[in-house]
Amino acid sequence: xxxxxxxxxxxxxxxxxxxxxxxxxxxxxxxxxxxxxxxxxxxxxxxxxxxxxxxxxxxxxxxxxxxxxxxxxxxxxxxxxxxxxxxxxxxxxxxxxxxxxxxxxxxxxxxxxxxxxxxxxxxxxxxxxxxxxxxxxxxxxxxxxxxxxxxxxxxxxxxxxxxxxxxxxxxxxxxxxxxxxxxxxxxxxxxxxxxxxxxxxxxxxxxxxxxxxxxxxxxxxxxxxxxxxxxxxxxxxxxxxxxxxxxxxxxxxxxxxxxxxxxxxxxxxxxxxxxxxxxxxxxxxxxxxxxxxxxxxxxxxxxxxxxxxxxxx
Numbered sequence: 001x002x003x004x005x006x007x008x009x010x011x012x013x014x015x016x017x018x019x020x021x022x023x024x025x026x027x028x029x030x031x032x033x034x035x036x037x038x039x040x041x042x043x044x045x046x047x048x049x050x051x052x053x054x055x056x057x058x059x060x061x062x063x064x065x066x067x068x069x070x071x072x073x074x075x076x077x078x079x080x081x082x083x084x085x086x087x088x089x090x091x092x093x094x095x096x097x098x099x100x101x102x103x104x105x106x107x108x109x110x111x112x113x114x115x116x117x118x119x120x121x122x123x124x125x126x127x128x129x130x131x132x133x134x135x136x137x138x139x140x141x142x143x144x145x146x147x148x149x150x151x152x153x154x155x156x157x158x159x160x161x162x163x164x165x166x167x168x169x170x171x172x173x174x175x176x177x178x179x180x181x182x183x184x185x186x187x188x189x190x191x192x193x194x195x196x197x198x199x200x201x202x203x204x205x206x207x208x209x210x211x212x213x214x215x216x217x218x219x220x221x222x223x224x225x226x227x228x229x230x231x232x233x234x235x236x237x238x239x240x241x242x243x244x245x246x247x248x249x250x251x252x253x254x255x256x257x258x259x260x261x262x263x264x265x266x267x268x269x270x271x272x273x274x275x276x277x278x279x280x281x282x283x284x285x286x287x288x289x290x291x292x293x294x295x296x297x298x299x300x301x302x303x304x305x306x307x308x309x310x311x312x313x
Contacts, residue, residue, distance in 0.1 A: 008190045011176075016042045018110045019157065019180030020202065026190050027173035034168065038177055041164040048074045049152040049159075051098060052109050061142060062149055068134075068141035078152055078159055079135055079142060085155065085265040086130045088284075092269045094240035096129035098151040104234045104245055110225055118227045118234065127240030153236065157182045158218060158264035184216035184260040198289065198306075200252055207291075208306040212256075218263035220271045221252030239272055248274045249292050256287040256303065 010028035012035060013020050021042060023035050050056040061069045071079075082095035101107075103125060105118025113119075129148035136142075144150070152159075157179035164177045165186045174187040176194050181202055185194050193213040197206030201223045210217070225236040239246035253271045257263035266286055270277035278300045281288040287301035 009194075014039075017046060017157065017160070017179065020178075021180075022176070022178040022183075024176040024178075024194070025173050026175075026188065030171060030173050030175075034171070034175055037168055038164045041160055041167070044074065045156060045160045045163065048072060049078055049156050051151055051153075058150060058152070062144060065144050065146040065148065068136065068139070068143045071135075071140055071142040073140070074159075074163070076135060076137060076140065076142065078155065079133065079150075080137075081159070081261055082152065082155055083130055083133060083135070085269075089265070089269045091128060091130070091240055092272050093154060093265050094127035094130055094238075095150050095152060095154070096133075096148050097127045097238045097240055097243070098149040099125040100127065100238045100240075100243040101151055101153075101236065103243065104236075104238065105227055105229050106225070106236050113227050118229045121229065124243030126243040127238075154268050155261055155264060158216070158260035158262075161216070161260040179260075182216075182218040182260055182264050183212075184263075185212055185214060189213045198252075198254055200291070210304045210306055212304070215256060215258050216260040216263045217254060217256050218260060218267045219252055219254040220264075220267035221250070223252075237268065237271060246272045248272060248277075250274070250277065250290050251293050252291050253277060254289040255281060256301075262286070 008026055009024050010031045011022060011024035013022040023038050025031050025034050048057045051058055057072060057075050085093040102119060103122040107119035129145060132145035132148060134143040160179050161177045161182060161184045165184055174189045176183060176185045193211030195209050196212050196217055198208050199206045222235045227234055235245045237246045248271050250271050253267045255263045255266040257266060266281060266284060270281050270288060273280050278290055278298055282301045287303045289303050290298040
């Protein structure tokens with residue numbers, strides 16, 4: 001997903017969290033202020049949830065399994081939202097698939113995998129460990145069962161976007177924050193709405209454009225996070241039922257929701273559900289766009305009207 005250029009919008013992008021972060025505002029004079037705030041949120045999310053940083057809160061908490069550990073408000077929020085998503089999806093969204101990710105070769109940042117190649121093959125491990133996690137909100141502690149290792153890759157970008165927008169304060173302009181194409185907006189939109197391009201991968205041309213006036217959009221698909229090991233193409237969308245990279249007829253799934261976390265989780269679950277994905281999105285009261293590998297597009301749940309990528313503002 002991209003933010004299509006509009007005359008009344010000022011925007012900028014920068015790399016972070018293995019993705020491109022884009023910030024856009026309807027009052028250009030506010031751009032630097034908003035970008036500074038978003039960068040601070042990026043740093044907080046990285047220090048709290050990264051599995052690649054040895055000094056992150058996540059890495060600290062996992063060093064003493066089976067014991068209640070003090071946890072920050074952001075970590076508890078991420079964990080509680082993940083557990084709720086796991087329960088709502090019958091475990092298809094699972095924050096405890098880290099061993100399976102690493103078994104598939106995703107044991108370092110995507111930039112290092114692209115430069116050095118994936119990690120060695122290991123036996124896959126199905127998910128389900130989330131049922132044994134304990135969160136004590138009153139005492140602000142988290143207890144991780146022995147052998148359970150967390151990965152917030154399926155919810156972290158959405159959490160960053162939502163956090164940045166909800167903590168911006170009382171700015172009166174319209175704002176958009178995108179993390180790797182998962183985005184949300186707040187405030188008065190530009191005339192006609194935010195023009196958001198939909199593409200197969202972050203560096204591919206837009207296929208279509210939708211206009212967003214409120215809420216969030218998120219896309220799930222193979223995209224950049226693919227690698228080859230021993231002649232086999234692998235990817236990051238792990239099916240917790242098998243512990244292996246999932247298989248789906250859909251090339252990309254995009255979901256519209258009230259928050260970026262909800263959209264991000266739903267897009268991943270719908271991709272993994274394969275043929276059952278569209279009906280599941282409708283049952284959740286959401287809107288979705290499904291593009292299969294042959295190029296056919298299915299939209300459900302009141303998906304907004306699309307225009308061609310080449311149409312004017």
